[in-house]
Amino acid sequence: MDAVLVGTTLSFWVIFVAELGDKSQLMALTFATRFKVWPVLIGITLATAVVHLASVGIGFGLGAALPTGWIALVAALAFIGFGFWTLRGDTLTDEEKSKAQRVTKSAIIAVGTAFFLAELGDKTMLATITLATDHGWFGVWVGSTLGMVAADALAIVVGRALGRNLPEKAIRYGASALFFLFGIWLAVDAVRQLT
Numbered sequence: 001m002d003a004v005l006v007g008t009t010l011s012f013w014v015i016f017v018a019e020l021g022d023k024s025q026l027m028a029l030t031f032a033t034r035f036k037v038w039p040v041l042i043g044i045t046l047a048t049a050v051v052h053l054a055s056v057g058i059g060f061g062l063g064a065a066l067p068t069g070w071i072a073l074v075a076a077l078a079f080i081g082f083g084f085w086t087l088r089g090d091t092l093t094d095e096e097k098s099k100a101q102r103v104t105k106s107a108i109i110a111v112g113t114a115f116f117l118a119e120l121g122d123k124t125m126l127a128t129i130t131l132a133t134d135h136g137w138f139g140v141w142v143g144s145t146l147g148m149v150a151a152d153a154l155a156i157v158v159g160r161a162l163g164r165n166l167p168e169k170a171i172r173y174g175a176s177a178l179f180f181l182f183g184i185w186l187a188v189d190a191v192r193q194l195t
Contacts (some may be wrong), residue, residue, distance in 0.1 A: 003139065004136055006135065007136045008146075010131065010135065012144070015151070016148070016151045019151035022123070024124070025155035039108045040107060040156065041152070043110070050116060055132065063132065078183075087176040124144070124148055127144075
């Protein structure tokens, strides 16, 4: 039970940080201007749960097949890469904006489909795979799903309260710094395991 709690807590915070300033937050905010908040959050939750379930499956399989020291080293490099990726920032493409603005079906289906497609290959999916190589799949799945939904809900609430004047640069820099810290921590752990 402790391992599940650790995996859930760690995954929640890593994915929450990864989602700060991500295009998914921008999509969530855009959808929330068109639809009621609850259908948007339900669509985000369903899409995230499916994508992250596949991610933990991949990560769990890799974790069982590879030595943990090398996994920690690859994870450290991945998290440092995520730090640079976050520092660069994310924007919505015109196609993603138009998907978020179209009202063709129910809100849950529209939001769920858009989020599912947007999350494939995104840094939160890759971070979830990375976490699942070293932690139990269930805790990582629950924590990563809740972390993403919480970050997107925060974007909706803060975005509605403050309009479009969010301090994107500060959010990007803070999230990047946390990724760099996670990366350094994992690198130290990897070196300790390999020596």
